[in-house]
Amino acid sequence: MRAAARARYSLAMARPALPRLAVLAPAALLVLLAGCGHAPGSGASGKAAATPDTLPLEPVTAEQIHQRVREPGARATLVNVWASWCGPCREEFPSIVSLAERDRARGLRVLFVSADFEEQAPETRAFLASHHTPGPWLVKTGKDQEFIDGLDQRWSGALPVTIVYDPAGKPVQFWEGGADSARFAAAVEPLLTSQP
């Protein structure tokens, strides 16, 4: 009896040990590979792994933004110019991403345009990826003044700036500085509920 009990105990302990080994072995391999530099983008936090080094950033002029705004298929287009180093931009960004997800099916198009410099592309990509931002991943190009006035004459250049356009490409809301989710929702709602 005692021997049988010991055998059952040994078996019971052995069973979970196998799956544990199965999990631990690849994990150990990953750690080993990461240590050898063979796992690009895979960090200990797991967050870094979600940062695609190849996220394609697309340089755009103000005119190219207007062209995208006028493309058919949206009841409202929200353009937000931001920068990865800009506190108010970072604060409001998640609200806009949530709104974009919530109201995409209702005809909301959101165009984020980064004002980061070219050499800040890693920070731009990391920020966009960390917020699971849907593309396109636009980056401002060209001289500041040309871009600022080309986008909207009312814009002083302060970041962030948000402009909401109707389907014809006419700006119906414009503001500089950070805003909360209620303000973004309120800015697009009349267009989303209007008759096509």
Place this chain on the structure above:
Amino acid sequence: MHALRSPISRLAALAGLALALTAGQARAQIAIGDAVPMKDVKMLGVDGKSVTLASVAGKKGTLVVFTCDHCPWAKMWQTRVTEIGNAAGKAGIGMVAINANDPTDYPEDGMDGMKQRAKDLKIKFPYVVDATSDVARSFGATRTPEAFLFDADGKLVYHGTIDDSPKDASAVKDAYLKDAVNAVSTGKTVTTAETKSMGCSIKYRAKSTS
């Protein structure tokens, strides 16, 4: 889902109506030809002395630059702003740098940070705090850095950015502010009176009730 969305939509529509009354407007700025606003408001400097825009005015003009210590754009231009400001003083144009940011969210913008920056940059002009942000409001200033140059009569003759190359001083083609300062100090007309660049939005303190 519909029952939930409907009230939200109605609320959002109402908020949108309210928003329509307030949004769509950029902050009202003083225009070329306007006088120096709030020129008698005392502002405390990094040297412990208070100045007003009237007291810093030079014989040939006054240069006011809104700036701060945390903003990457202000940092990129800070050496050039200091050089322009120090030179302006010698040329008869009084210069003052004003920090209107609420340091609550950006501790770098507090007085300690300002003192350190003034020391590091060897600033020879007053670097002061706009303690209510009301001076910045009266200018309609929106970002850092942002420059306002007034002539000997106290009329605005230049408003805008520093130059056309924030991140590389060696690549500047249009030194807007420097050229404007030179023009004013030599009695000439400023050729490019208004320019724009990107910058950090001014973190205004809650509106004062006075």
